[in-house]
Amino acid sequence: MVGQQALLxxxxxxxxxxxxEAAKILTSxxxxxxxxxxxxxxxxxxxxxxxxxxxxxYGEEFLTPGIKExxxxxxxxxxxxxxxxxxxxKKCFDFLVTETLHGGDAFGNFVSLMKQLGIRCSxxxxxxxxxxxxxxxxxxxxxxxxxxxxxxxxxxxxxKPFVSILPTQFGSVDHGLPSPVSYVPLFRSLLTDHMDFWxxxxxxxMVFDFSIKQRQIHSTIENTIKEHFPxxxxxxxxxxxxxxxxxxxNSDFALEFARPLLPNTVYVGGLMAxxxxxxxxxxxxFISKFGDxxxxxxxxxxxxxxxxxxxxxxxxxxxxxxxxxxxxxxxKLSKWPKDVKLAANVKIADWLPQNDLLAHPRxxxxxxxxxxxxxxxAIQHGxxxxxxxxxxxxxxxxxxxxxxxxxxxxxxxxxxxxTLALKMKEVIEDKRYKSAAVAxxxxxxxxxxxxxxxxxxxxxxxxxxxxxxxxxxxxxxxxWHEQYLLDVFLFLLVVTLGTLWLCRxxxxxxxxxxxxxxxxxxx
Numbered sequence: 001m002v003g004q005q006a007l008l009x010x011x012x013x014x015x016x017x018x019x020x021e022a023a024k025i026l027t028s029x030x031x032x033x034x035x036x037x038x039x040x041x042x043x044x045x046x047x048x049x050x051x052x053x054x055x056x057x058y059g060e061e062f063l064t065p066g067i068k069e070x071x072x073x074x075x076x077x078x079x080x081x082x083x084x085x086x087x088x089x090k091k092c093f094d095f096l097v098t099e100t101l102h103g104g105d106a107f108g109n110f111v112s113l114m115k116q117l118g119i120r121c122s123x124x125x126x127x128x129x130x131x132x133x134x135x136x137x138x139x140x141x142x143x144x145x146x147x148x149x150x151x152x153x154x155x156x157x158x159x160k161p162f163v164s165i166l167p168t169q170f171g172s173v174d175h176g177l178p179s180p181v182s183y184v185p186l187f188r189s190l191l192t193d194h195m196d197f198w199x200x201x202x203x204x205x206m207v208f209d210f211s212i213k214q215r216q217i218h219s220t221i222e223n224t225i226k227e228h229f230p231x232x233x234x235x236x237x238x239x240x241x242x243x244x245x246x247x248x249x250n251s252d253f254a255l256e257f258a259r260p261l262l263p264n265t266v267y268v269g270g271l272m273a274x275x276x277x278x279x280x281x282x283x284x285x286f287i288s289k290f291g292d293x294x295x296x297x298x299x300x301x302x303x304x305x306x307x308x309x310x311x312x313x314x315x316x317x318x319x320x321x322x323x324x325x326x327x328x329x330x331x332k333l334s335k336w337p338k339d340v341k342l343a344a345n346v347k348i349a350d351w352l353p354q355n356d357l358l359a360h361p362r363x364x365x366x367x368x369x370x371x372x373x374x375x376x377x378a379i380q381h382g383x384x385x386x387x388x389x390x391x392x393x394x395x396x397x398x399x400x401x402x403x404x405x406x407x408x409x410x411x412x413x414x415x416x417x418x419t420l421a422l423k424m425k426e427v428i429e430d431k432r433y434k435s436a437a438v439a440x441x442x443x444x445x446x447x448x449x450x451x452x453x454x455x456x457x458x459x460x461x462x463x464x465x466x467x468x469x470x471x472x473x474x475x476x477x478x479x480w481h482e483q484y485l486l487d488v489f490l491f492l493l494v495v496t497l498g499t500l501w502l503c504r505x506x507x508x509x510x511x512x513x514x515x516x517x518x519x520x521x522x523x
Contacts, residue, residue: 121150318417
């Protein structure tokens with residue numbers, strides 16, 4: 001067994017040592033929040049591994065707050081579109097979040113936001129200074145984020161091979177994975193892999209809905225493609241997705257339902273995990289007040305923190321007051337209602353060392369928005385959860401948390417102090433949730449390689465071998481009717497029907513001949 005692991009390690013890391021020099025890698029994305037944090041970590045890992053990394057990103061303050069030039073180990077190129085486009089994008093983003101928090105039409109607003117991203121992409125591709133710089137750098141590889149279609153177009157413009165990372169679970173982007181609908185739940189279905197008859201019916205019908213919505217989303221970048229690529233050589237976005245050399249997925253077997261994978265699909269969930277540090281003294285002093293009762297960590301992500309209503313804050317505060325544990329809550333002090341008294345067992349802060357607090361021996365529960373990075377950190381440290389999802393991908397993540405039984409969920413619009421308090425007490429007091437979370441942590445930690453090792457190992461592999469053609473099945477180049485053998489079924493149907501028709505004709509001829517022969521005998 002030890003020998004096999006040694007061979008595996010050698011097979012993954014030998015290509016990196018065989019490279020004559022460090023590769024030049026461009027990482028590119030256009031979204032902020034957790035998307036930025038993930039690509040920042042990827043860029044940092046690749047830079048630390050010896051590659052020369054340059055990140056191209058959209059430097060709007062409200063998407064990537066607190067980022068300061070010179071703080072990264074890699075080179076950064078930030079850019080901003082014209083002022084009118086910035087305002088329109090911010091307006092569209094705010095409207096999407098506000099409507100989502102109030103249960104509005106999230107998909108329609110999402111399509112509108114994607115259209116704004118398409119316009120913003122055109123602005124970038126028109127920037128001769130940036131595009132010429134990128135061309136002159138002659139990168140060996142481009143690393144893109146799956147939700148940023150513009151990065152795929154940049155890689156195509158540069159004529160460079162690219163890899164992509166999916167920041168959430170499977171299904172949100174179709175990149176050619178085989179997906180048997182009998183046990184692979186479709187994105188937005190909120191189903192598990194254990195489906196009864198009616199679940200399978202719904203999952204099957206949602207294939208058509210998913211296809212329609214994917215076309216709507218892809219259409220938001222079509223005008224950009226027409227403007228910046230000459231007729232006759234215009235890429236098709238659905239084809240570009242399947243052109244990626246590798247697909248890294250920010251998830252793990254500990255969370256995701258088991259399903260078929262292609263050789264160029266690699267789980268790297270847990271990239272955000274860093275060595276645990278002692279928590280700052282101010283938090284340690286607060287935790288010590290509650291002794292063996294421990295504490296609850298609350299972090300609902302940047303969207304909820306910036307946009308949540310005062311009514312929600314008041315209900316959550318009342319719910320926390322019913323706990324015997326202390327509560328450390330990531331909540332903007334500037335957003336706290338002046339006329340609401342903070343519960344005695346609650347400490348709020350604009351910033352929290354989330355990973356370090358999740359690793360603390362006295363943590364009892366994590367109240368989260370269900371973002372993939374937060375869930376992966378909770379799994380890493382075996383902490384059970386109460387999830388309050390806001391966006392659709394967060395709801396999909398939470399379905400998996402509940403199916404694996406290391407947490408429960410509650411909808412943001414349904415939050416009442418009593419209901420939330422009961423949910424939290426249930427998870428804290430029922431030791432089965434903690435046991436399931438610890439079991440998931442064992443699965444997550446027991447891989448022979450860390451997520452960072454898998455990332456750099458496979459990157460080095462394709463750099464050394466000149467791409468991943470040997471990892472991609474021919475099915476990615478086949479039209480859909482060939483993949484599903486519809487042409488074969490049609491041919492066999494025609495042959496079968498033709499054979500039956502011919503047999504019927506021959507039988508009729510034989511019958512008529514026999515009848516004629518009998519008449520001749522009687523005559």
